[in-house]
Amino acid sequence: MGTTSTTSRGRARHTPISCAAPSRTRASRASTSQTQAKLLAWSASTRRATSRACSPGRIRPRRLLSPRRNFTYQGEIVAAVLAETKSQAADAANLIQVEYQDLPAVMDLEKALQKGSPKSHVDGPDNVCWDFTYTGPDITEAAFKEADVVVKERILQNRLAPVPMEPRGVSADYEGFDKKLTIWMSSQNPHFIRLFVSGAMGLKESQVRVIS
Known part of the structure; x- marks a missing residue:
């Protein structure tokens, strides 16, 4: 641009x-x-x-x-x-x-789940984002009982993207007459950017164009 x-x-x-x-x-x-x-x-x-x-x-x-x-x-x-x-x-x-x-x-995930732990978001009830079960507990227990070998292990997963490739630079142009917003930025998800920006700016998705 x-x-x-x-x-x-x-x-x-x-x-x-x-x-x-x-x-x-x-x-x-x-x-x-x-x-x-x-x-x-x-x-x-x-x-x-x-x-x-x-x-x-x-x-x-x-x-x-x-x-x-x-x-x-x-x-x-x-x-x-x-x-x-x-x-x-x-x-x-x-x-x-x-x-x-x-x-x-x-900083500890298990401590963050304890009652009375400091909350990451003051408006949230606790630090649980969501609780989702893929299958019923009965099916899970039966699968473990029938398995020949059961392995139990605790794995700590560190952050994988401490240095993202995309820079913070963004260029945008808003046409007041047409109410159109064009954004130039480095992103792997231009459609998500359009979705989030339109919601934050009070615009329709059709009014926002993202060029990546």
Whole structure:
């Protein structure tokens, strides 16, 4: 995509820690006077990020585009700025000062299932996303009894994608007259991006085009 004189550059300020609450967010006046950047009222946004239930009974926590009460993962957006150039946006984002309040966290999966464990989402009843049974317990027990050998093992699966291939860079163009949004980004799932963006922006899927 070619850039024009009307193209704005954005830069987001991300939280460096995962389990914390934003107690205070302040932007220096230099971010608007010296760099001519515009601080987005990100924390005031009440629009929800789209979430889809992939199985019956799945818990769907209420997620805003920017959390007000607590962060659920490192790198979540605290605030964002728009500026005329990339360097201006970066300078303005660095001037945003955030004070964090540490919250209790749990790193062990089994401990996270215990009653009273710190919750990853404050709106959820607990840390269980969903409880799904493939077959009845009677069938399962019978299969184990009839098996010649039963192997019991505990396996810890670490994260497989700590460094994703896709960069964070995104370019978008919105046509106000036609109410059409075009997004250029590196993603393996352009259809999901269209689904989630349309829901978060209050648009129809037919109004959003994703070029990957």
